[in-house]
Amino acid sequence: MKINDLLRKDLMIMDLQATEKEAVIDEMISHLYKQDVIEDTSVFKEGIMNREAQTSTGLGNGIAMPHSKNKAVVNPAVLFAKSTKGVDYDALDGQPVELFFMIAAPEGGNNLHLEVLASLSRKLIDEEVIQALKEATSPEEVQALFEESEEETDVTTAQAEAGPRDKKFVLAVTACPTGIAHTYMAEDALKKKAAEMGVEIRVETNGTDGAKNVLTKEEIERADGIIIAADKKVDIARFNGKPVLQRPVSEGINKAEELITKASTGQAPILQAEASSESASDDEPKSAWQSIYKDLMNGVSHMLPFVVGGGILLAISFLFEAQLGSDNILFTSLNTIGGSAFEFLIPILAGYIAYSIADRPGLLPGMAGGLIAVNSDAGFLGGLVAGFLASYVMNLIKKALRNFPKSLEGLKAILLYPVLGLLLVGLLMFFLVGPFFAIINNGMINFLENLGTGNAVLLGAVLGGMMAVDMGGPVNKAAYAFSIGIYGDTGDGSLMAAVMVGGMIPPLAIALSTLLFKNKYSQIERQSGLTNFVLGISFITEGAIPFAAADPLRVIGSSILGAAIGGGLTQLWNVSIPAPHGGLFVIGIGENPLWFIAALLIGSILSAIILGFWKPKVSETDANVKTEELI
Numbered sequence: 001m002k003i004n005d006l007l008r009k010d011l012m013i014m015d016l017q018a019t020e021k022e023a024v025i026d027e028m029i030s031h032l033y034k035q036d037v038i039e040d041t042s043v044f045k046e047g048i049m050n051r052e053a054q055t056s057t058g059l060g061n062g063i064a065m066p067h068s069k070n071k072a073v074v075n076p077a078v079l080f081a082k083s084t085k086g087v088d089y090d091a092l093d094g095q096p097v098e099l100f101f102m103i104a105a106p107e108g109g110n111n112l113h114l115e116v117l118a119s120l121s122r123k124l125i126d127e128e129v130i131q132a133l134k135e136a137t138s139p140e141e142v143q144a145l146f147e148e149s150e151e152e153t154d155v156t157t158a159q160a161e162a163g164p165r166d167k168k169f170v171l172a173v174t175a176c177p178t179g180i181a182h183t184y185m186a187e188d189a190l191k192k193k194a195a196e197m198g199v200e201i202r203v204e205t206n207g208t209d210g211a212k213n214v215l216t217k218e219e220i221e222r223a224d225g226i227i228i229a230a231d232k233k234v235d236i237a238r239f240n241g242k243p244v245l246q247r248p249v250s251e252g253i254n255k256a257e258e259l260i261t262k263a264s265t266g267q268a269p270i271l272q273a274e275a276s277s278e279s280a281s282d283d284e285p286k287s288a289w290q291s292i293y294k295d296l297m298n299g300v301s302h303m304l305p306f307v308v309g310g311g312i313l314l315a316i317s318f319l320f321e322a323q324l325g326s327d328n329i330l331f332t333s334l335n336t337i338g339g340s341a342f343e344f345l346i347p348i349l350a351g352y353i354a355y356s357i358a359d360r361p362g363l364l365p366g367m368a369g370g371l372i373a374v375n376s377d378a379g380f381l382g383g384l385v386a387g388f389l390a391s392y393v394m395n396l397i398k399k400a401l402r403n404f405p406k407s408l409e410g411l412k413a414i415l416l417y418p419v420l421g422l423l424l425v426g427l428l429m430f431f432l433v434g435p436f437f438a439i440i441n442n443g444m445i446n447f448l449e450n451l452g453t454g455n456a457v458l459l460g461a462v463l464g465g466m467m468a469v470d471m472g473g474p475v476n477k478a479a480y481a482f483s484i485g486i487y488g489d490t491g492d493g494s495l496m497a498a499v500m501v502g503g504m505i506p507p508l509a510i511a512l513s514t515l516l517f518k519n520k521y522s523q524i525e526r527q528s529g530l531t532n533f534v535l536g537i538s539f540i541t542e543g544a545i546p547f548a549a550a551d552p553l554r555v556i557g558s559s560i561l562g563a564a565i566g567g568g569l570t571q572l573w574n575v576s577i578p579a580p581h582g583g584l585f586v587i588g589i590g591e592n593p594l595w596f597i598a599a600l601l602i603g604s605i606l607s608a609i610i611l612g613f614w615k616p617k618v619s620e621t622d623a624n625v626k627t628e629e630l631i
Contacts, residue, residue, distance in 0.1 A: 003120050003146045006078045009139035010035055013081040016100070021089050025049070025066060028079050028102045036074060037104050043072040044104065053524040055176075055231060058091030059185065060254060062134065063124055067103035077104050078120065080142055082133075090523065092250050099133050120146075124185065167200040168264040171215050171223045175206035175230035176249045186229045186252030193256035199264050206234055225263030227252070236271065243268035292388075296549050298356035299349040299387055303546065306348055310341025322585040345542060346370045346383035349549070353387025358394035361417040365425035366390035369433075372426060376434025381470050384549070385433050390425045397421060456494070456571040463495060464502030464567015464603070468559035471506055471541045471548055493578035493590065498567035501600050504583055505566050506544035506559040508536030508600070509607035517612035536604075539583035554614045562607025569599035 013031060018024040025048055029041050038044045047068030051057060058064040064087075079102040086096030101120065123129050129145065136142050172190050176182035187203045194201035202219055205212045215238075220226075225243040228236060229252025236244060245259055245268045252259065262268055317334035324331060347370035354366025369386030376382070397420050401412055466479035479502070483495040514521050514529030521529065528546065535543030548555040573595035577587060587593040 003078075003123070004143045006076055007080060007120070007143065007146060008035075008077060009143060011037070011077055011079040012139040012142060013079070014136075014138065016081045016083040016087075019083075019085060019087060021087060022049075024081075024083070024087050024089070024100065025052075025102075028066070028081055028100065031081075032077065032079055032102065032104055035077075037077045037079075038070070038072045039074055040072040044068060044070050047072070048102075049527075052090075053527055055182075055248075055250065056090040056092060056523070057182075058089040058097050059124075059182070059250075060091055060093035060095065061127075061130060062086070062095065062098040063101070063130065064089050064091065064097040064099070065101045065103060065124070067101075067105065069105040069107055071107045073104045073106040076106055078102070079104070080139075082136070092254065099130070167198060168224050169200045169219075169222055170194065170202075170225055170227065170260055170263045171219060172201060172203045172227040172252070172259075172263075173206065173215070173230060173234050173236075174203060174249055174252055175234050182231070182249045182253065186249050186256075189253045189256045190227065190229070190260065194260055197257065197260060199260055201260070206230065225266070225268050227259045227263050229253075229259065239271050242271055244271040295353050295356040295388070295391070296384075299351070299353035299549070302352040303345055303349045306341045306344050310338045310345075313338030313341070319585050322582060322588075342542065343374070345545070346374045346386075349545075350383045350387035350390065353384070354390035354394065357388070357391030358398070361398070361413065361421060362391045362394045364418050365394060365421035368422055369425045369429045372429040372434060373437075376430070376437065378429075378434050378437035382429075382433055382437045386425070386429055389428060389433070390421065393424050393428070394421050397424075457568045460495070460498035460571030461564040461568035463498045464505075464570075465560045465564030467499050467502030467541060467567070468506045468544075468563035469556065471544050471556075471559075476503070476541065493576040494571060494574070497570040497575040497577040497590065497596060500539050500577055500581075500583065501566040501570050501596065501603060502563035503541040504536050504539050504600060505563040505603045505607055506536075506541055506548075506555075507532035508604040509559060509562050509611060510544050510547050510555065511536060512604060512608035513611045513615075516608060517615065519617050520612060520615040537584045539581055551615065554611055558607045558611035558614060561610060562603040562605075564603075565606060566599045566603025569602060570596060573599065575599065 011031065013028070016024060016027060018027045025045065029038070029045050029048070032038045032044070033041050047070040048066050051068055052066065056064075057066045079100075081100040081102070083098050083100070086098050089097040091097055101124070123146065132145050133142065136145065172187070174183050174186040174190070176186075183205050187205050190203055191201055202215060203213060204215045217238075220238060220242065223242060225245070226239050228234060228244060228246040229249045230246070231249045236246070243263065243266060245263055247255070247259060313334050317331050317338060320328055320331040320334065326332075347367040350370030350373065351363050351367030354362030354369075356362075358366075366387050369390045370383045372378075373382030373386045378385070394417065397417060401416060404412060404416075463479045463483060466475050469475040480499050483499045511529045511532035514526045518526060525547070532543040535541075544555065544559065548559075573592055575590065575592045575596045577590040577596065584597075587596050590596060
């Protein structure tokens with residue numbers, strides 16, 4: 001199979017009409033559908049957009065390669081499209097994109113076409129090929145260009161792999177999340193630049209069909225340095241004791257010379273056996289906050305599917321409850337399913353924070369510590385503490401056992417790490433962290449009881465603000481429990497209105513902010529933000545937790561202000577909601593429902609504007625880092 005077997009003339013659009021990113025994608029997908037390459041446009045687009053959410057496939061130099069290995073694909077194919085005006089495609093270099101290659105790869109089956117796609121990716125590193133494509137005016141010219149290119153011998157690769165032994169010798173591993181395009185473009189860029197620099201190189205690719213050109217033990221021992229250009233986890237333990245650089249796959253494409261120079265001249269840090277795969281191979285110094293942020297994002301990214309899946313099912317269940325009653329099987333079943341997912345939120349958050357720092361041994365004590373935090377009412381904040389506590393405890397255990405006899409080395413991972421880690425973290429959480437947050441919880445309830453109800457507006461503002469402090473944690477629960485207690489004793493639902501508005505504002509404010517201030521959020525944050533509309537109107541505050549964990553000061557601070565104002569307004573306008581949950585789905589049974597909506601809108605809009613102006617713009621680098629970590 002050759003490139004032109006996939007790059008068919010009938011799949012070429014020589015004058016692309018769309019001028020915006022998603023419209024361009026839609027136009028190309030529509031053409032694939034018309035030519036019977038795909039059988040379901042929505043399924044294929046979902047795959048394309050999921051890939052774009054990870055990192056933009058706008059590679060720079062005017063090229064984009066949107067791609068998906070997708071069940072909607074009937075036959076593997078590559079669509080070529082050319083825009084004369086250029087499209088703002090969120091490319092890595094910030095420049096407009098003129099040339100598009102949309103790759104449609106089928107799930108399963110024969111993977112021969114993947115080799116062809118890898119070859120295509122490598123060709124697009126060549127400046128002469130790119131310029132010729134920009135000047136091409138017909139499908140025949142495009143095919144002729146690749147036919148000619150395919151017949152040439154890859155001299156660069158041969159030189160790179162057959163260099164004399166007296167040269168500097170560098171190894172590299174390339175990998176992107178889908179393993180179709182970026183993996184092989186980084187490989188070819190590194191090989192080409194190494195040949196120009198007189199450096200011998202061997203590159204292992206971790207593509208969608210597995211690892212190819214796997215590095216040998218002898219090569220690793222001989223190497224002067226190693227480059228990991230990857231956006232997914234790869235095996236680097238085999239490089240223990242060697243100088244190792246770890247970078248995004250995009251830097252393997254765009255910064256090949258810099259990486260090769262550092263790897264070949266001893267400017268990379270030595271990988272230590274007990275170090276985490278991420279920190280050990282990164283030679284650029286990071287601040288304490290950058291390290292904490294990266295670990296937080298690892299927990300948040302793994303927690304996010306539980307928030308979205310569980311939250312939406314809970315929202316649907318409340319709709320059935322409002323219409324059919326709490327005894328209806330549709331409400332009880334969906335509520336149970338959604339609630340089951342929510343029970344994992346804090347354990348998953350804590351577990352993957354610990355995993356980020358202490359690697360796999362941190363996962364068990366982290367998740368167990370998170371569960372103890374939930375059971376002891378330590379909540380979201382307690383889960384954060386559990387994650388970091390578990391990681392540091394596990395790292396101490398690793399150091400304590402570093403001189404363990406080699407003959408018993410296997411016992412560490414299978415027996416000692418899980419038992420000692422679980423024991424120590426469990427005891428610390430059970431006797432210190434849990435009780436500490438329980439004291440905070442009880443203190444909040446006592447404070448509210450002593451405040452009284454003389455000033456209803458002030459009380460509503462305090463309760464509303466508290467709902468946004470930790471978004472499901474002890475402060476949130478204290479305000480909610482107090483309002484439930486008042487409602488149970490008196491039947492007065494006025495304070496329930498305050499806490500409901502206060503709990504709905506954080507996710508709604510985030511959703512609004514991601515729409516109004518798009519330059520302040522990465523693409524995946526904007527997509528995740530939209531989910532908060534559903535969670536917000538359903539009174540599911542936890543939808544805001546991923547954003548609060550990533551940027552606690554700005555998100556929590558703005559949320560508290562908006563929630564406090566919204567809660568106070570419900571009391572000023574005598575709003576009452578005689579229901580403990582349900583959000584907008586239950587306001588019809590309350591008093592002054594229109595004023596409830598007004599208070600909710602005012603608080604949400606104010607909070608969204610404060611957050612939007614407060615947050616800094618997301619730079620291209622930061623956006624890529626956030627995208628990589630959230631996925």
